[in-house]
Amino acid sequence: MKKLLAAIGLGFAMSAAMAQTWPDKPITLVVPFPPGGSTDQVARAVSPLLGEKFKQTVLVDNRAGATGTIGAAMVKRAAPDGYTFLVTSLGPLVITPHLLKGMQYDPMKDFDHITVAVQSPNVLVVPTNSPHQSVADIIAYQKANPGKMTFASAGNGTSDHLTVELFWQQTHTKGIHVPYKGGAPAHTDLMGGQVDASFQNINSVVQYIKAGKMRALAITSPKRSAVLPEVPTLAEAGVSNVEVTSWQAIVAPKGLPPAVQKAAHDAFVEALNSEKVRNQFTSIGFEMVANTPEQFAAFQRQEYDRWKKVIEAGNITIE
Numbered sequence: 086m087k088k089l090l091a092a093i094g095l096g097f098a099m100s101a102a103m104a105q106t107w108p109d110k111p112i113t114l115v116v117p118f119p120p121g122g123s124t125d126q127v128a129r130a131v132s133p134l135l136g137e138k139f140k141q142t143v144l145v146d147n148r149a150g151a152t153g154t155i156g157a158a159m160v161k162r163a164a165p166d167g168y169t170f171l172v173t174s175l176g177p178l179v180i181t182p183h184l185l186k187g188m189q190y191d192p193m194k195d196f197d198h199i200t201v202a203v204q205s206p207n208v209l210v211v212p213t214n215s216p217h218q219s220v221a222d223i224i225a226y227q228k229a230n231p232g233k234m235t236f237a238s239a240g241n242g243t244s245d246h247l248t249v250e251l252f253w254q255q256t257h258t259k260g261i262h263v264p265y266k267g268g269a270p271a272h273t274d275l276m277g278g279q280v281d282a283s284f285q286n287i288n289s290v291v292q293y294i295k296a297g298k299m300r301a302l303a304i305t306s307p308k309r310s311a312v313l314p315e316v317p318t319l320a321e322a323g324v325s326n327v328e329v330t331s332w333q334a335i336v337a338p339k340g341l342p343p344a345v346q347k348a349a350h351d352a353f354v355e356a357l358n359s360e361k362v363r364n365q366f367t368s369i370g371f372e373m374v375a376n377t378p379e380q381f382a383a384f385q386r387q388e389y390d391r392w393k394k395v396i397e398a399g400n401i402t403i404e
Contacts, residue, residue, distance in 0.1 A: 107167050107345050111142040114172050114335075117156025119149045119267050122239070123286055127202050127333045128172040130365055134356040145172075151185075152242040152403070153177035158189035161196065165340035167349055170199065174244065175332050179388040181242040183396045184403045193389065196336035198378040199350050202357055203371040204332035206306035207248045207284040208291075208316065210299040212275060215282075220303050220322035223282060227258035234260040237275055237283040239268040241403035244331035247392060248284040248305060250399045251327050252319075264403075275299065286331045287313065287370035305329040312370040332374070334381060350378060 112135065114128045125147065132143040148156035157177040163169035171177075178192045190196075209220065217223050227234050238246040241264045253259050263280050265271040268289050274280050276298050284305065291312050293299045301316045307328055309318060319327045335353055337346070356362060357375040366373065376384070395401075 107348065108139050108141050110168060111144055112139070112167075113144045113146050113169050115156050115160050115169065116145060116147045116172050117149060117153035117177055118147065118174070120147050122268055123205075123288060123331070124172055124174045124333050127366075130362045131202075131353060131356040134359055134362065135352055138352055138355070152181045152240055154181055154185065154188065154190070157192070160336070160338055161190040163338045165197070165338040165342075167337070167341060167345040169338060170349070171196070171336050172202075173334060173336070175334070175388060176242050176244065178334065178336070178385055180244070180247055180392045180396075182389075183393050184242050184401065193385070195339050197339055197341040197346055198381040198385070199335040199337060199346070200353055200357070200378065201332055201334040201374040201376050201381050201384060202353070203366055204330040204374055205286055205288050205371045206304045206310060207245055207329055207331060208287045208294070208304045208310075208313065209252075209282065209284050209302045209319070210275065210290055210294065211282045211302060212278045213297060213300050214278060215300060217282070217302070218300075220317075220319065220324060223302070224256050224258060224324075227253075227256070227260055232259050232261060234282065235263050235280045236260050237263045237265060237271040237280040239271055239285075240264050240266060244329060245271075245284045245286065247395060247401075248327070248329045250401055251329065251395050252284070252324065254395070254399055255324055255327050272299075284329075288366070291370050310370055312368070330372075334385075346378065 114132055116125050116128045118124050128145045132145055136143040148159055153176050157171055160169055160171040182188055182192050211217050236249045271283060275283050287310060290299055294301045301313055303317050303319045303322045304310055305319055305327055354375045363373055
């Protein structure tokens, strides 16, 4: 017992000593998606503030591919020393693991939680020249024309993909899922009328809605959004149990020294809560979260179980 206690004490001492010197070299924020998306925005918003705080270079490294799993696996293999973090959406942590076989990481076991950074609802949008003026119109059309209406997403396993699958389950309808390689090409084709509808992250399309390039029919949050107060919730539109938030979070390779984990958490939360970052994100529909590692872990488990049920109920596959 004395040896065990001594070992534990030594471990804490080493962790504390490491935290005092950390960081003494550049830090990398791995984003498992292309530049320009919501997750990339989060990483690039906090990186300069972290750099100023630590007097170190903070790099954003986009490692896109395989619905975010390539970047996630890269971080899983990195040394747990506080110099590599994954800034990711919910997909690689709670959705894709139920869709892909042969995953190179276990999202529930291979990472240390830092914080959920932000979250935002999705919004059901159609082209401005669409004949559909309401959620009721879309449901009626799909029931009269099953399997014909197309719904774009930013890719297989994204929150917009799973939102439409959940929407179909709750309304007993079915359309065609059209996955794109990112949100930008999905937005382009939606505005051009090449696809009929989409559940997009509100922050990524609010500018198009306000500019009259897309028509918003409903949002997936429990209450209306401050940036689109005139748009009803899906519940108000008569569709229940489709409350969905897309979220971005930060994790590290498993085994981060506790003192480094705490220092990293505090630094990320400080950056997220800065006036500059908060204003940047709330103005386009994000809600700031910046919670504790313990809260993040409980939330991940809840989301992991939820999307597992949706995927199994819909027999959804992407392979």
